[in-house]
Amino acid sequence: MPILNLLRSLPQSAYCATQVLANEQCVAENQGVELYALMEKAGQAVFSRIQEQYSENTQLFILAGKGNNGGDGFVLARLAAEAGYKVTVYLCAEAEQLKGCALTAFNFLQNTTVTVLYQSELALSSNFFKENQYDLIIDALFGIGYQGALKSELAEVINLINGTNITIVSIDVPSGLNATTGYVATTAIRASETVTFIVAKQGLMTGQAAHFVGQLYLATLSLNECFQQNVDSQICLQGQNAIPSCPVRNDASHKGHVGLLLCIGGSVGMPGAIRLASEAALRTGASLVAVCCDFKNHQFVVNGRPELMLAPGDAESLIKSHFFEKAKAMLIGPGLGQNEWSSALFQVILEEKRPLVVDADALQLLAKSPCYRDNWVLTPHPGEAAKLLNCTISQIEENRFDAVKAIAKKFGGICVLKGAGSLISDGERIWINTSGNSGMASGGMGDVLSGIIAALLMQISNPIEATRLAVYLHGKAADDIAKKQGKIGMLASDLFLPIQQLLNQ
Template identity: 45%
Template sequence: MVTSQLPIQLYLAEQVRQGEQLAAQAMQLEMYQLMERAGEAVFSVLRQHCPEAQSLLICCGGGNNGGDGYVVARLARESGMTVRLWQLGCAERLTGDAAVARDAWLASGGKIEQPEYTVPASVEVVVDALLGTGLKGRVREDSAALINTVNQSGCPVIAVDVPSGLCADTGAELGPVICAQSTVTFIGVKQGLCTGRAANFCGEVYFSGLGVEQAFQQQCVPSSNRITLPEIERCLPPRTRAAHKGDHGRVLCAGGELGMAGAIRLAAEACARAGAGLTAVITQPDNVLSIVTARPEIMVQGWQDKAHEISQRLEWADVIVIGPGLGQSDWSKALFFHFSACDKKMIIDADGLNLLALSPDYKNNRIITPHPGEAARLLNTTVAIVEADRYGAVRLLQQKYGGVVVLKGAGTLICDGQQIWVCTAGNPGMATGGMGDVLSGIIGALAGQDLSLSEAARVGVWIHSTAADCCAREGERGLLASDLFPYIRQLVNPR
């Protein structure tokens, strides 16, 4: 069975390579039977997406990924399609199950050709079975040339297991990468398909367990997990009928240097919309009137330099959100200093993270929510290095700063030191000012409603991204952070 509903569990490529053999043994199956099933799964997606197509090009590499391609080629030819098969490298050097698949293709009357590096005009669909998950290091020159040829053809592409050139573990580019419209992955979903640059290349991801997924899951512990609706529902049960505002958290949001009142207002309103019982703001005095006028339910206090005022509000609060619009002025640093010694639940975002990077410390009472640029400053490295291995980066951040880390971006990652979760919701329309402020407010509200820091981060990220997906039904361009508010309220009340 092939489905676009992906499992919760995600795995490293090596886990799948080892685990599929153990699973096949447990099911008393030959590995070649799994190759046949993989080819059938790809062919099923091909017919689903391109039912009228009659001319197919299969690009095969030298490993088992290429063997899967040979199975697809044979099935397509048997169905009456015109099939051309390009073998990168010498077909005679194929071994094991890939050689068996090659021989079955030849026995069916198929031919093997060397790549021409110009996709024939008659080809309607390309199947990418070049490199798969076994790619080590950079893409070689001959593979790169063929990947570029396929990408330039304009034909729809179906990738087998993982788009060639993409790292299955990190989602990073290892050279030119196949731009697929669909990717069919097997046995266990590779974690690299769900974060970072992978979103540019995978298209719609399909999964087939090849009939051994349960046996495989019994053999392997996931490297990470996707966040899904059942977890959200578990963390947000219905409120008791006798509930009052004091039961659902007092959240204090701090920030809003001069000229940046909008950021702290967005965070505070998101906090209120996500169900906080009481929401208060400490900001520059000049911001008070604009915030209260726009959202009178929020308690707003202007602050200059009176420490006792901070102490009173900190004593009142259950949860602190600091950073939206905070800036890095003397006022900003003084405010951050007063809050940094607090032992209450804390969410640090935006310029709060930049100030934390100047004086790093380790605490378990907080959630930090960096985007890749902020993560690079926190780790004293570059954005390119962070994005080259987002899973590694989120682990390093947690090890250095403690608590829970939310590494934002396509396929946001959450790490609490024990596990990593991935949010596969969200869309490019979220790349706009204020989105991070809204996220920090949502997470702060959830932390005030008896969710653990880890739960608040996971649920908050999912609600934020899913609300943005609801907004994007009207188009991704022009999506505003404040457009999420009505959907946030819906999503924190799961039916």
């Protein structure tokens, strides 16, 4: 049964847990697959993955719950035992609590060599794993229907397993992770890899999920195509096989065709952010870039990059300048600060109708004076998103999908909610970006992204396509760097040349 690397098998729609739970049985029956047969296919898919990837690991510890996720684990346990593996199932329930397909799968274990331990009979300890020397742990505790906080005794079991240094494979979703939102209320299994079933679950692709899911694989169980055809989703994954096309430069083009980008930011003592955004825009194809920053930062901004132009640094002079008149698009926020100077510039830019990217400090100003417009792109991180929605960062992270859509609806235009698995929304649809890595957790990365978006807004007529492409290229450039040099020590400015190379491939 084929198992796909999700990031290499795009395009895919992504679904919330409710959609999958409500439709999987109907879709399976339409394809002539009964519910228990579906459980058998799921267990077989994970066992096939284990045989393929972990052929030397013959001692399995399976953490199982009482629901269908546990049932998938029971099927896997039986198949592994029949193949000669030593298998121990630790059931975090009593046998009397099992029902339906999970009970059927459990009953099939009775005539095998599988050892079944019950939580009520055995308190797990680190010594248990040392003494038994398991090669692989299978997480079949909770499936996609799980939400909320773990009971303390289950949290203790998960924390113990996470501390064993034994490779963990999660079935469908790491236990403790909300498959709809990607939020972890208490703790969750930190899997080396997760094999999810039928379709992509949206919560496995964004936010906290990055710390728990590991490598993500999809076992379609031969239902993926039918499911996507019959169940609508407003959420899509985007990756190398599902992104908008890069702009094509006409052989007769000149700098006036792409036009001038005006970048506003760089308050006293903060020249780096606006320089990064501006240079990123140049590397992404903006033909002309002018920077409006505090006069004291002029030398720092253009040092070593003479292609950048300097616009007047105060609001009154700026609006009278030819830079302001000629600008095809604008970017405001990197290093802008929160003072009288920045507020005056922000108000001037808000009155303009040209395409605009709003980032960093400008988002803080927008939160204080909310307004609505259709042709801008807002690029908050969770802290800035919390200010825009007048809530806490924790509330943003509890449901990033609701948050990104709410910002786009409240303020108009497009919102990019940054972070692992950045989300892009126009208020109706949401795209989950799949490029990028933890090496991007360094200063200036967001500034570079804002410059990429602004430059592509000038070259691609559809703003959502320009934004989606920008977010993907930003992450892909970092992925290319990580492959060659590693993640630690990656600088925002390291992305410039890889971005140029990706645009021209």
